[in-house]
Amino acid sequence: MRQRKVKNLEEKYAKYEEFLVYHPEACKGNWQERVRKAGCTGLYLEVGCGKGKFISEMAERHPENFYIAVEGNRSVLLRAMEKIREKGLTNVVFVPDFIVDLTDWFRDEEVDGIYLNFSDPLPKNYSAKKRLTHRSKLVQYERILKDDGIVTFKTDNTGLFEFTIQEILANDMKIHELTRDLHHCEYNEDNIMTEYEAKFSTLGENIKRVKFGRREGRKKMADTSFAAYNGRTVPKEDKIFGISGRAKAAIAAKGKENVINATIGALLDDEGKLIVLSSVDEAVKSLTPAEYAEYAPIAGTPAFKEAIVKAALGDYQPKGYVGVVASPGGTGSLRNAIANYSCPGDKFLTHDWHWTTYKNIAMEMGRDEETFDMFDAKGNFNLEDFEYKVNKLLRIQDRLVIIINTPANNPTGYSLSDEDWDGVIRVLNSTDPAKKVALVADVAYIDFAGDEKEVRSFLPKLEELNSNILPILAYSASKTFTFYGCRCAATICLAKTEEVRDEFVRVLSFSARASWSNCPRGPQEVIAKIYNNPELLARVDEERAGFRNMLLSRGHAFEEEAAKVGLKMVPFRGGFFCSVPCEDPDAVSKKLEEVDVFVVPFTKGVRVSIASISEAKCRKLPKLILEALEA
Ligand code: PLP
Numbered sequence: 001m002r003q004r005k006v007k008n009l010e011e012k013y014a015k016y017e018e019f020l021v022y023h024p025e026a027c028k029g030n031w032q033e034r035v036r037k038a039g040c041t042g043l044y045l046e047v048g049c050g051k052g053k054f055i056s057e058m059a060e061r062h063p064e065n066f067y068i069a070v071e072g073n074r075s076v077l078l079r080a081m082e083k084i085r086e087k088g089l090t091n092v093v094f095v096p097d098f099i100v101d102l103t104d105w106f107r108d109e110e111v112d113g114i115y116l117n118f119s120d121p122l123p124k125n126y127s128a129k130k131r132l133t134h135r136s137k138l139v140q141y142e143r144i145l146k147d148d149g150i151v152t153f154k155t156d157n158t159g160l161f162e163f164t165i166q167e168i169l170a171n172d173m174k175i176h177e178l179t180r181d182l183h184h185c186e187y188n189e190d191n192i193m194t195e196y197e198a199k200f201s202t203l204g205e206n207i208k209r210v211k212f213g214r215r216e217g218r219k220k221m222a223d224t225s226f227a228a229y230n231g232r233t234v235p236k237e238d239k240i241f242g243i244s245g246r247a248k249a250a251i252a253a254k255g256k257e258n259v260i261n262a263t264i265g266a267l268l269d270d271e272g273k274l275i276v277l278s279s280v281d282e283a284v285k286s287l288t289p290a291e292y293a294e295y296a297p298i299a300g301t302p303a304f305k306e307a308i309v310k311a312a313l314g315d316y317q318p319k320g321y322v323g324v325v326a327s328p329g330g331t332g333s334l335r336n337a338i339a340n341y342s343c344p345g346d347k348f349l350t351h352d353w354h355w356t357t358y359k360n361i362a363m364e365m366g367r368d369e370e371t372f373d374m375f376d377a378k379g380n381f382n383l384e385d386f387e388y389k390v391n392k393l394l395r396i397q398d399r400l401v402i403i404i405n406t407p408a409n410n411p412t413g414y415s416l417s418d419e420d421w422d423g424v425i426r427v428l429n430s431t432d433p434a435k436k437v438a439l440v441a442d443v444a445y446i447d448f449a450g451d452e453k454e455v456r457s458f459l460p461k462l463e464e465l466n467s468n469i470l471p472i473l474a475y476s477a478s479k480t481f482t483f484y485g486c487r488c489a490a491t492i493c494l495a496k497t498e499e500v501r502d503e504f505v506r507v508l509s510f511s512a513r514a515s516w517s518n519c520p521r522g523p524q525e526v527i528a529k530i531y532n533n534p535e536l537l538a539r540v541d542e543e544r545a546g547f548r549n550m551l552l553s554r555g556h557a558f559e560e561e562a563a564k565v566g567l568k569m570v571p572f573r574g575g576f577f578c579s580v581p582c583e584d585p586d587a588v589s590k591k592l593e594e595v596d597v598f599v600v601p602f603t604k605g606v607r608v609s610i611a612s613i614s615e616a617k618c619r620k621l622p623k624l625i626l627e628a629l630e631a
Pocket residue numbers: 265328329330331332355405410442444476477478479484488489
């Protein structure tokens with residue numbers, strides 16, 4: 001709405017001289033003097049203060065802070081000054097101008113916080129550079145803000161909000177708090193409504209708010225880095241590769257019998273050689289050039305899609321609509337599930353004991369991670385914390401991706417029981433039906449977790465989920481077919497309606513095209529061949545069952561010895577790994593390296609890959625770990 005021009009503006013402005021700063025550039029570097037004179041300590045800025053409801057309430061609530069309110073529309077600003085005078089406030093001044101470059105008005109790190117309330121969305125693409133959250137402006141905010149300074153941006157405009165999130169990430173700033181429905185979440189407690197906000201929220205518009213600031217250490221990084229950061233923290237060295245590199249060096253120097261390398265996430269025989277199912281090897285060698293060299297369709301070949309669904313679901317025949325899209329490994333499935341069922345700036349939820357790559361995938365796409373405690377004090381699945389975190393996130397987000405890695409979780413070897421699943425379903429069915437939840441079961445280790453039927457007993461339960469929850473399986477061929485480097489997997493949804501299934505296939509195919517395009521065709525043909533040949537399938541199943549039993553024996557040997565020496569472990573049910581909780585996993589893993597034992601430190605403990613060491617070494621390890629813990 002256009003503001004009527006106030007008559008005799010100059011005359012009226014003369015009455016408010018004490019509030020007005022006509023030359024903010026003259027104050028650059030000296031604002032602290034005004035702050036001190038007003039008896040305040042903090043310096044805050046509102047860009048575009050409008051009629052001043054926000055700034056006047058803020059200044060009243062926080063007499064310890066000094067506020068500079070900027071507004072280029074002078075008629076509107078008059079109302080704001082009236083409010084401040086009525087309230088008798090002395091901790092606000094006004095700049096009657098539009099901002100061009102804030103670094104002309106403030107020196108570096110002079111300001112404690114910046115507020116941007118309902119800025120002009122300027123929806124036309126050619127106006128993007130003029131938006132107050134364009135990256136060119138964010139660079140200015142970052143410079144004038146103190147190290148821990150925060151920008152608070154609030155809008156009802158979805159386009160501007162999503163644009164802002166992208167700009168924040170592109171500028172490598174850190175998101176501290178984000179909600180797309182401020183009035184219905186816990187962040188609302190500190191909210192002060194602007195005039196505009198009160199009007200538009202009653203019309204049913206969701207108010208969105210994001211708080212962001214400088215990323216720790218960013219100045220140094222920005223100075224030295226050629227690459228864009230885009231919201232990521234990229235370590236110098238991958239931790240696991242680093243440790244396994246040292247393990248390999250120790251083996252070369254001292255001999256494999258004198259070193260325990262329990263870092264590798266692949267199935268090795270007792271001699272440390274990679275196990276490849278001979279039946280799978282045969283099928284690979286039977287591929288014709290056309291079978292492996294031709295492009296595969298983006299979502300996978302029809303025969304592969306049929307076969308991989310049989311492999312993932314076993315005997316289970318879902319009542320709903322099954323959608324399937326090929327991906328290069330379970331990693332690709334997880335990537336595209338997060339990409340399509342969450343928004344930039346959102347958090348996804350997973351358990352605290354988890355594969356660290358989840359967080360990297362999320363960071364790469366401008367998402368973040370939230371975890372719930374996987375176990376309670378008694379070592380049971382912690383449904384209470386799961387429920388608390390689901391509800392907490394759904395109060396601030398409209399969508400939520402939840403990743404549960406079961407059966408045979410990496411790094412613990414834990415599998416959710418049927419009762420655990422019942423609890424998960426109960427919690428999710430009590431969520432607000434207007435919110436959309438993608439429940440991703442990362443079943444990477446399902447075929448090495450135990451009896452093939454028993455480990456799939458949770459699948460029919462997924463049908464009990466309400467229609468605002470979409471169950472998705474990230475099913476990897478890496479472990480199941482000893483196919484790690486072939487990069488083969490599928491993302492499978494069990495949708496309640498055809499529309500949701502079709503959309504799943506469409507959006508995941510789009511993401512596939514935009515990231516890796518199509519997946520390798522050779523492994524898809526191999527899996528199709530296996531499932532089209534009952535004899536070959538029986539051999540694959542039989543061979544795998546043998547290795548599964550070998551793995552379970554290794555795990556149980558570790559468990560037995562741990563119990564004997566009194567080493568506490570996380571509950572183990574099957575799979576490639578088991579874990580020992582400890583206070584300082586890095587220190588324990590370092591100590592173990594001194595005796596040529598290599599394990600992987602996670603946040604809450606050390607992970608032992610029983611898949612890569614013999615049963616004899618599994619028996620030896622618990623005592624050595626206990627000694628390292630005690631040291
Ligand atoms: N999920 C978990 C828990 C994993 O540990 C892995 C690999 O180690 C994967 C998914 C994905 O594996 P890939 O991309 O090789 O299929």
